Amino acid sequence: MKTMELSVTRIGNARGVKLPAATLRRYHIGRTLLMEERPEEIVLRPKRSPKLSWEQTAKAMAAAKEDWSDWETTVADGLDEQ
DSSP, X not given: OOOOXXXXXXXXXXXXXXXOHHHHHHTTOOSOEEEEEOSSOEEEEEOOOOOOOHHHHHHHHXXXXXXXXXXXXXXXXXXXXX
């Protein structure tokens, strides 16, 4: 990991730091991120979308009407033969 020194600047009554654009792109940080305070450090991470349940995933896949026929190769894979 690369260590950088960032300047703390005044933003109204608060303080802030500017993160390099390359870092924002690398970690897919949009308009918000999460901050976690730990005893000896501050951790910043991208805010991720919540994971879908299996039911939500199945519904999203059905709604997309994608062709999954290429995945139906189990008949010819030879695993049933013993």
